[in-house]
Amino acid sequence: MKILVAEDDITSRAILQAILQKWGYEVIITCDGNEAWKALQENDAPQIALIDWEMPEIDGTALCRKLRVQERKYPLYLILLTSKDEREDIVQGLEAGADDYITKPYDNQELRARVNVGQRMIKLRNELRERxxxxxxxxxxxxxxxxxxxxxxxxxxxxxxxxxxxxxxxxxxxxxxxxxxxxxxxxxxxxxxxxxxxxxxxxxxxxxxxxxxxxxxxxxxx
Amino acid sequence: MEEKNILIVDDEQFIRDLYSQAFSRAGYKVKTAGSAEEALDILRKDKYLVMFLDLNLPGMNGIDLCRQIRKNYPMAITYAVTGNASLFELSDCRDAGFEDYFIKPVKLSVLFEAADSAFKKLERWKNNNSSSKLHSK
CATH class of the missing domain: 1.10.287 (Helix Hairpins)
Known part of the structure; x- marks a missing residue:
């Protein structure tokens, strides 16, 4: 399964790529909101995206909002990566259209579990769409x-x-x-x-x- | 030997024409009706024991018509002929009392076989039990 990573920090990006690949995902790497947006417009774009909140060009919440107003052929599961953990921040992220969030520094097992939830949700939404x-x-x-x-x-x-x-x-x-x-x-x-x-x-x-x-x-x- | 009467019920004129021409050519006496109500009217006046019913009819549908016919004339042998297989299931048809079920377009030879087997069956029933009330309502 494909997964998109949108992260401007080179180290975080490399770590994410390495662990996701280890878990068997095909990782599409992007360095900012604009690049992520473009990658998600492709015909066979990933259906799960890990999006950093703070990025140049379009930030994580803006990207979520932009994606949510778009009519998409396939469902998309968005997970925000954030160092913000105030309640208002979380609310803002979810209201922007994120399905889930994970706070940095994150635990690998938690990340894996949340990505798995995303995979289950995508499977379910794909089935509903097919129906x-x-x-x-x-x-x-x-x-x-x-x-x-x-x-x-x-x-x-x-x-x-x-x-x-x-x-x-x-x-x-x-x-x-x-x-x-x-x-x-x-x-x-x-x-x-x-x-x-x-x-x-x-x-x-x-x-x-x-x-x-x-x-x-x-x-x-x- | 009795006259072999067949009743055709279909709301499309050209289908009625086709079946009417085909069965007449095969030696049957054919009457047609464009709706269930018309068919029941005909059955009140004349005797038909072999029928081909379209299922998707305006007003009363073919399933309900078949139930009604089987209730009034238990010895009648009815065949369903439908253009839309997904609308009516085979099990619904069997439950309503249909002998068999054909999906249009169906070969005329198949319908001829069905009619032939129906009349053979009626003949056998009649011979098996001459006292059976084949003609009673």
Whole structure:
């Protein structure tokens, strides 16, 4: 899992990077608020960020505020690193949009536990998001398929009727068979779409966008 | 041999036309209805023991229609034909008394088989127990 560190102090930064990497995280290092903001705009940006309160350019709370007004594709868990431990400071940090904070000098085990909480929260939020997306997909899919299945029935049924009355030496016989086969293929597709039980996406146009992966989404979990 | 009557209930005209043409061609006598209410009206006047019902109907839906039919005419054999499988589950259909369940687009040959098996079943019931009240309400 990726984690972003925004810390202007070179020593703190190096220590954070070392321990997070030791715990198995892929660490994205940034040296100020601006850099952190930019890194968090990337497509595959980390979903957990450790943000120092006092930084040049944009400070930690300002960065939190800026990120919270942004409409983001994936949830983001923000932990403020601070040497401020007055109650007003903590309130200010949380009100700015931080999910948690940790006071410097921090204990490594506490840091690890708080990062783990973040990971659990992200997992939960990702699942909720997936459920929302799935609900939308299912409603849309059901409605579209229903609308499609009616005319499909008409085309496939009437072509079947025509074939029953047509001599197979008729020049149109093979053509009609192809029309019927094509429609039946669309019918199989609508049945598959109606069987969608979960949301799975796949990359489309060289990763420029993602689309619903109908085969994977309709696969049974068993 | 009795006349093989089939009742089709679907709110879309072109689907009614299709099934009507198809079953007529297969030798059945077909009547169609565009709603559950119309279907119940027809059943009050004439006898139909084999029916294909669309589930998503305006007014009373196909599930409730099937329950009503099975209550009034216990020997009726009803098939569900639906365009939206996610709206009605197979278990709901079985519970309502449907014999089987088809998702549109369905091959006519499949519907022919269903109709054929229904009439064979009715015939067998009739022969098994000639005193059974097949025709009573």
């Amino acid at each position: 929302d997306v799935l609900k939308g997909v299912l409603e849309m899919a059901g409605a579209v398929c229903h609308e499609l299945n009616q005319p499909l029935q008409s085309v496939s049924g009437f072509s079947e009727l025509l074939l029953l009355d047509m001599d197979n030496g008729d020049p149109n016989y093979e053509t009609l068979k192809k029309i019927k086969a094509g429609v039946e293929r669309i019918g199989k597709l609508t049945h598959k779409i109606m069987g969608i039980s979960k949301y799975r996406a796949k990359e489309y146009m060289n990763g420029k966008r993602t689309i619903v992966d109908i085969d994977k989404s309709a696969e049974s979990d068993q």
